[in-house]
Amino acid sequence: MDTFDGYRRPDGRVGVRNHVAVLPTSVAASPVADRVADDGGRWARATPHQMGTSQPDAGRERTREVLAGIGANPNVGAALVVELGTEDIEADDVADDIARSGKPVETLTIREAGGTAGALDAGAETLADLWAEVGSQTREEADASELVFAVECGGSDATSGIAANPALGDASDRLVDAGGAVCISETPEFIGAEHVAAERCADEETRERLLDRVDRRERLADLMGVDMRGAQPSPGNQEGGLTTIEEKSLGALAKCGTRPIRHVVDYGEAIPVGGGVSVMDSPGYDVESVVGKVAGGAQVVAFTTGRGSTTGNPIAPVIKVTGNPRTAERLAANVDVDASTVIDGEPLGEAGERIYRTLLAVAGGAETAAEARRLEEFAINERQPRELAAEGS
Amino acid sequence: MKGEVLDGTALVMAPEDNVATALEDLDAGDRLADADPPVTVAEEVPFGHKVALVDIDAGDPVRKYGEVIGEATEPIAAGEWVHTHNCESRRGRGDRAAEAADGPGRGESA
Numbered sequence: 001m002d003t004f005d006g007y008r009r010p011d012g013r014v015g016v017r018n019h020v021a022v023l024p025t026s027v028a029a030s031p032v033a034d035r036v037a038d039d040g041g042r043w044a045r046a047t048p049h050q051m052g053t054s055q056p057d058a059g060r061e062r063t064r065e066v067l068a069g070i071g072a073n074p075n076v077g078a079a080l081v082v083e084l085g086t087e088d089i090e091a092d093d094v095a096d097d098i099a100r101s102g103k104p105v106e107t108l109t110i111r112e113a114g115g116t117a118g119a120l121d122a123g124a125e126t127l128a129d130l131w132a133e134v135g136s137q138t139r140e141e142a143d144a145s146e147l148v149f150a151v152e153c154g155g156s157d158a159t160s161g162i163a164a165n166p167a168l169g170d171a172s173d174r175l176v177d178a179g180g181a182v183c184i185s186e187t188p189e190f191i192g193a194e195h196v197a198a199e200r201c202a203d204e205e206t207r208e209r210l211l212d213r214v215d216r217r218e219r220l221a222d223l224m225g226v227d228m229r230g231a232q233p234s235p236g237n238q239e240g241g242l243t244t245i246e247e248k249s250l251g252a253l254a255k256c257g258t259r260p261i262r263h264v265v266d267y268g269e270a271i272p273v274g275g276g277v278s279v280m281d282s283p284g285y286d287v288e289s290v291v292g293k294v295a296g297g298a299q300v301v302a303f304t305t306g307r308g309s310t311t312g313n314p315i316a317p318v319i320k321v322t323g324n325p326r327t328a329e330r331l332a333a334n335v336d337v338d339a340s341t342v343i344d345g346e347p348l349g350e351a352g353e354r355i356y357r358t359l360l361a362v363a364g365g366a367e368t369a370a371e372a373r374r375l376e377e378f379a380i381n382e383r384q385p386r387e388l389a390a391e392g393s
Numbered sequence: 394m395k396g397e398v399l400d401g402t403a404l405v406m407a408p409e410d411n412v413a414t415a416l417e418d419l420d421a422g423d424r425l426a427d428a429d430p431p432v433t434v435a436e437e438v439p440f441g442h443k444v445a446l447v448d449i450d451a452g453d454p455v456r457k458y459g460e461v462i463g464e465a466t467e468p469i470a471a472g473e474w475v476h477t478h479n480c481e482s483r484r485g486r487g488d489r490a491a492e493a494a495d496g497p498g499r500g501e502s503a
Binding site: 157158159161162163166191192193196218238240241243244245246247250251306324326342343345348 | 396415439443475482483
């Protein structure tokens with residue numbers, strides 16, 4: 001049986017980290033959240049972002065849901081929600097959602113605390129109290145089936161499709177076979193590979209949902225008169241040898257393995273645990289895409305990169321995998337698993353096994369390169385007016 | 394690795410592919426003797442980029458992973474570099490949709 005040691009939460013889910021999250025409801029509260037977490041300790045994590053003020057209703061709702069999802073992620077032991085006090089998203093609402101997972105949660109209003117200075121003092125005090133509540137929690141044995149594993153790729157090149165993603169796909173299959181869940185996102189990167197993904201769907205409903213989401217993203221590009229060739233593959237992808245979106249998509253899809261696709265969920269929506277492979281409908285921007293999956297409950301992320309990416313996440317550890325021997329050398333300190341060995345003849349199954357073992361080790365507490373360097377990018381996808389209009393039409 | 398490695402320097406992902414991916418920087422004159430028929434590389438093909446294994450006509454599909462990844466925009470001879478200068482996507486072409494909507498052929502799908 002494949003196991004790891006994690007933090008069992010009141011709602012039964014298992015965290016791989018024991019963070020106290022400091023969640024600002026808006027861009028205005030983000031600097032305070034950042035400072036409070038910085039002064040807090042290595043277990044404190046802020047999620048500063050640009051959203052939360054003057055958003056249309058649907059956009060604001062997404063921001064609120066993502067923040068609540070991040071707070072409810074089992075890697076979070078306790079949460080502090082920070083607001084300026086003039087936002088459309090109220091800290092109390094976000095806190096109420098998080099509290100439903102049974103964990104301690106507090107709020108802080110900058111205006112009522114006497115401005116930023118007062119808020120920093122009050123925030124430090126609250127954070128210390130929250131840590132006193134959850135800091136002594138210890139790890140206990142958990143089954144691999146309790147893991148939700150997010151797979152992501154960024155800075156892709158031709159090696160992503162031939163080495164890193166197939167190796168990660170092998171690890172994804174291993175986790176699904178052990179009863180766990182894998183989630184892939186970035187809908188634009190299904191364009192040109194949707195027929196391959198559709199064949200893997202477990203039932204007709206999932207298949208139709210998936211094809212509909214891909215079609216919607218492509219129509220959105222059409223609606224805007226965009227020649228997708230300029231952005232997909234990106235100029236960097238093109239330098240790395242990727243010529244078309246079809247080629248990029250076929251390579252990208254490999255990272256979620258070969259097991260049946262059972263669910264299609266919205267951006268930030270809860271990812272079914274123990275449910276095999278899920279697809280999250282998200283944009284093709286990796287930081288926002290990772291955040292959507294962490295808001296959906298993913299505890300660990302694996303991120304393949306060809307040309308190089310150093311990005312991490314404040315709440316979930318991000319395992320970096322590369323299939324490019326030059327990147328493995330140049331970014332050695334940012335890479336956790338070198339899968340470029342596949343190009344020299346290492347069997348895919350062996351590289352996949354190495355990634356799977358790394359996943360279990362990281363779930364059990366082993367630090368990733370991004371964590372060691374405190375790389376914690378955070379961004380919430382904004383629902384664009386055009387996107388909302390297209391949905392309405 | 395899935396697929397077949399030609400002469401240790403180029404990877405063919407599926408038997409029906411008409412391009413191979415360079416596993417190192419290829420130079421003009423390099424031979425892919427393992428290919429059937431054998432191919433002489435016609436120009437520099439950087440690591441990770443594609444080289445044509447057979448002659449491909451303009452408009453013909455370019456195949457990798459056993460799937461169509463785009464179409465040739467001009468005739469490509471075996472051994473030539475295949476990339477954005479001579480191969481383009483068939484998908485996500487909002488520019489074509491916009492042209493079709495503005496132009497005389499309005500109503501036609503792009």
